[in-house]
Amino acid sequence: MKKDFWKNKTVIITGATSGLGKEMTKILLEKDAKVVAISRSEESLKGLQNELIKFSKNLFLIKADVSFKKDCEDAFKTIKDELKTADFLINNAGVGLRCEVEEIDELDIKKVFDTNFFGAFYMMKHAIAFFKEQGGGTIVNICSLGVKRPVPFTSGYTASKAALSSLADVARIEFKKYNITILNAYPGSISTSFRKNALGKPYPEDEVRLSRLSPDVAARRIIRGIEKNRKEIYTSKKDYLFVLFNRLFPHVSDFIVEKAFEKKLKRL
Numbered sequence: 001m002k003k004d005f006w007k008n009k010t011v012i013i014t015g016a017t018s019g020l021g022k023e024m025t026k027i028l029l030e031k032d033a034k035v036v037a038i039s040r041s042e043e044s045l046k047g048l049q050n051e052l053i054k055f056s057k058n059l060f061l062i063k064a065d066v067s068f069k070k071d072c073e074d075a076f077k078t079i080k081d082e083l084k085t086a087d088f089l090i091n092n093a094g095v096g097l098r099c100e101v102e103e104i105d106e107l108d109i110k111k112v113f114d115t116n117f118f119g120a121f122y123m124m125k126h127a128i129a130f131f132k133e134q135g136g137g138t139i140v141n142i143c144s145l146g147v148k149r150p151v152p153f154t155s156g157y158t159a160s161k162a163a164l165s166s167l168a169d170v171a172r173i174e175f176k177k178y179n180i181t182i183l184n185a186y187p188g189s190i191s192t193s194f195r196k197n198a199l200g201k202p203y204p205e206d207e208v209r210l211s212r213l214s215p216d217v218a219a220r221r222i223i224r225g226i227e228k229n230r231k232e233i234y235t236s237k238k239d240y241l242f243v244l245f246n247r248l249f250p251h252v253s254d255f256i257v258e259k260a261f262e263k264k265l266k267r268l
Contacts, residue, residue, distance in 0.1 A: 005227050006031035010086045012079065013037055014066050014123060015093030017044035019192035020142065023219035024090065029055040031223075036079055036086070038093070040065035066093050066119030067111075076126040085134055088226070089127040091120035091164070092142045096198030097156040108199040109156040116160035121167060128175055136179030140226055141168045145188040145234075148243040149253060152261045156200070172231070183226060185233040186243070190218045 011028050015021040016037035025035050029052060037059060039045050045061045052059055062078055064071035079086055095115045097108055124139055131137030143165045146158040165184050172182040189212045213221075218235045225233030234240040246253040 004032070006033040008032065008034065009088065010034045010036065010079075010083055011088040011090060012075075012086055012123075012127070013090045013092055014119070015039065017041060017048045020187070020190055020215050020219055020222075021090075021092040022048065023215040024092065024223060025059075026052065027216075027219055027223055029058055032058070034058045034060065034083070036060045036062060036083070038062045038064050038066070038075060040071075066123055067114035069118075069122050072119070072122035072126055075123075076130060080130065086127075086130060086137065088138045088140065089123060090140045090142065091123055093119055094142065094161075095157075097200045098153050098198050098202070099156065099200035100153055101155050104156050104200065109159075111199060112156050113160045113163075116157070117163045117167075120164050124167070124171065128171070128178075128180060131180045132175070132178045136181075138181040138183065138226070139168070139171075140183045140185060140222075140233075141165065142185050142187065142222070143168075145186045145239050145243070148186055149246045149257070151257055153201070157198075181229065183229070183231055183233060185222045185225065185235070186239070187218050187222065187235045188213070188239045190215050190235075 006028055011033050013021050013025055013028075013035060016025045016035070017039040025037055025048070028035050035058065037045065037048055039048075040063065042063050045063060049056070049059065049061060060083065062075050064075040066072055093115055095112050097104070097112045099105075099108070120141055124141075127137065127139055131139075141164055144158060144161040146154050147162045147165045150158045168182050168184050175182070191212055192215050213235055221235045222233055234243070
């Protein structure tokens with residue numbers, strides 16, 4: 001892989017001011033990319049700007065809530081007017097939800113879909129139009145390992161990411177002729193504030209996790225997957241092997257998950 005793969009490339013990242021998005025922003029700036037950091041929080045954007053002041057020449061900030069169609073439209077208009085071009089869109093913004101199906105609040109699951117699915121959908125639509133016009137580009141959707149192997153209490157969140165994953169799989173085929181590449185990443189558990197900020201019921205400290213990575217490690221592995229043009233990107237070999245095991249032995253996989261969550265399922 002060329003060392004200058006990212007040099008002077010313009011990368012749009014949603015949810016860029018915290019967790020995985022923030023780490024990807026840092027790493028890409030270190031690799032001489034230009035990063036358009038999108039967040040709904042002006043305060044968080046200012047904090048990011050102050051923290052990454054040495055990269056100010058290549059860091060562009062846009063306040064936008066991707067769950068609003070107009071914000072996505074305005075963001076792309078700004079990018080087109082000011083930067084003229086873009087090479088990558090990373091749909092990273094996300095909202096968590098932990099709750100059993102029976103007790104999911106309709107407003108909560110709507111908020112989750114508004115950001116995780118519709119927000120990414122709006123951004124993808126504008127990116128496709130932009131990339132078609134300029135002759136190509138790459139879209140990366142940060143999905144979830146749960147799409148490949150769902151676990152209890154994550155149905156609402158997983159459903160939103162599964163919808164995004166399926167949308168992207170179809171779009172990949174539809175727009176290949178326009179030199180548009182669409183990749184999906186399926187990270188497992190990452191040590192960020194994501195669970196703390198999730199809607200629904202709080203995550204217990206002893207919640208089962210297949211793996212737990214630092215956001216820096218997860219970000220670097222996703223970026224490496226993008227560089228290698230992997231259609232499906234996993235952040236650990238353990239995650240990939242468990243997905244493969246689930247495909248080959250779905251009933252056994254169900255049994256393993258049921259046993260892992262046995263105590264919590266008994267409380268339902």
